[in-house]
Amino acid sequence: MAKKVTIYDIAREAGFGIGTISRVLNDHPSVTPETRKKVIEVAKRLNYQPHTYAQRLARRQSETISAVIPFFTNYFFIEVLRGVQDKISELGYDLVLYGVEHPDQVEGYASRALQRGKVDGILFFSMKVPDKVLVRLKETNLPIGLVDSVSPDFDSISVANAEGAYAATAHLIELGHRRIGMINAQSVSAPALERLQGYRRALERHGLSFTDEFVRIGRNTKQDGFNRDAGYEAMTDFIKMGSEMPKAFFVSSDIQAMGAIAALNENGFRVPEDVALVGFDDIELARHMRLTTMRQPMFQMGVLAIERLVARMANPDMEILHTTFSPTLIVRESCGALIRNQN
Amino acid sequence: MAKKVTIYDIAREAGFGIGTISRVLNDHPSVTPETRKKVIEVAKRLNYQPHTYAQRLARRQSETISAVIPFFTNYFFIEVLRGVQDKISELGYDLVLYGVEHPDQVEGYASRALQRGKVDGILFFSMKVPDKVLVRLKETNLPIGLVDSVSPDFDSISVANAEGAYAATAHLIELGHRRIGMINAQSVSAPALERLQGYRRALERHGLSFTDEFVRIGRNTKQDGFNRDAGYEAMTDFIKMGSEMPKAFFVSSDIQAMGAIAALNENGFRVPEDVALVGFDDIELARHMRLTTMRQPMFQMGVLAIERLVARMANPDMEILHTTFSPTLIVRESCGALIRNQN
DNA sequence: TACAGCTTTGGAAGCCCTTCCAAAAATGTG
DNA sequence: CACATTTTTGGAAGGGCTTCCAAAGCTGTA
Incomplete structure (x- = not known):
């Protein structure tokens, strides 16, 4: 040294x-x-x-922010994290990362982040923070931000799930579809529930009736059902309906759509000629698979999450703010719109 | 508070x-x-x-490791990072993340990580660390680890690129192909160069001749040419050769293979019936695209990187260690092997 | 009971800064 | 030039911990 x-x-x-x-x-x-x-x-x-730590000790602030993020997943987090990191480094803060593999780890990580003086703020990504932890967080009075989840007590940044699902479904309706199914994730997940509502509202507003028959959820519950296999299973299920099967689907995540497409292909259905699909997320895969989907402004969400957190550090009594971003419809081929337009 | x-x-x-x-x-x-x-x-x-920082100040150690990682990219880093994070949290260290978007940021981040006492060790991912920085790192005597890149002065963990390229090419040869092309990335990239060597050696060891004609590189230099468009361009280039075009390709990354496949499809070639492909990386997409590829043991690389770093912290005079992992061939459909087997 | 040899304990010093207060220096004013 | 102000400076105190050394408390032995 x-x-x-x-x-x-x-x-x-x-x-x-x-x-x-x-x-x-x-x-x-x-x-x-x-x-x-x-x-x-x-x-x-x-x-x-x-000496960083002597400064931090004397200044009584850490100039670091920690992010608790579910690692299992994909593109979405990376993108949001990119936004977070971009803004953080612009501000000269350090980012301490806690990657959660199992929900039980959340508590441990929260405790670590909560060590006195350790961080100036914490961001939780897409997770149900256990109530017990929530209470402790509240007590510490440390600035906390929630990304892609919501709680009345903390600032949050999320996506207008219902609105996005509505737009996706409406798009299918505008393309002339009347029998539209939905492949959803586990209903323990708030986004899944909201997307279901959006789907349902779109149907009803357009004079179509909603039926449980047309909503299926795969058995695989990994990541609350937001996984490829669950999509595959759900679609397989639909296919068993035979001629009763809907010919257009709103799928609650792109990754499930991947599974659904596989199931369709294996059963001789072509996308979009035989079946139209719209996904949700716009993960990297979506572009390659030409999947029409609802894009979430991930990078900006990350940036805003930090801006918000820093604002709260500066002014702890600021009113709690919940921001929802609207997803944008990205039209690619899987919905069939382009084919129609070409004609 | x-x-x-x-x-x-x-x-x-x-x-x-x-x-x-x-x-x-x-x-x-x-x-x-x-x-x-x-x-x-x-x-x-x-x-x-x-109080964390009081402890760190008094103990004269930070219990923190920082990782400097190129963010732009994909799956590979996330996976390695998962391994890193897993091990780090097992050891009770903190992980400070610096995501690099532009190569020029490396120096700044290195300086930050180098602040006296700030971290106990640094990991650099897949990057050409500027010589200037390398020298400073050397001087500080701080434990440093390189992941997916090599320098004589520091421990490193990397993938046997040449070996992997060899295996990929050999696989194609074993399937009966004689005219095998390679889509490579920019030769400023060490992995690109090594993969080229492996490809070449495989040809020569099997009595096939190597020709520059059969190696193409896309124009798009983003990420040193490891990007989708570059793959698309290179393949388009090959297609212009007409009947002279090779019917089997080793592509130096999966993401380029995605572009190559798109180019092939647009020109009426089917994979693997008309053209066989083997990629490199085994990113998530690869599975969905049924791409045969060379898988890198990403998670383990991350774990080992930390183990190594911690070992060096404990014993700074340890001899410098370079470890290479061998990639494994993952046979899926793009190489045509499965079709043949089915017959 | 006296004493040597352990074990346990107290707390000053040290880690390296920031910040506050008082002192010193510079400046302005009549 | 004397004095009031203002600007600049020095350094003790404080942030909260670890660690070292000396002191106190025990134990066992003769």
């Missing part, structure tokens, strides 16, 4: 007191230009590096 | 000196069981939380 140079060394070398050194280093105004110049020169010469 | 409880509070409340409290909290042996019990009871009652 290179010799450790402290402000005392600089003080001695430059012939000033440590207070002055500290002031120069922190751009405090009451220092003459000559003094400043001299101190900076010496600091540079000695290759001074402030 | 909940009232801050310090060891002084515990000391007063429990009727001991602060030294004893600290000893109990750190499991130091010379404390009687009764004392220990009493102190723990009080600490719990007061809901004591140690």
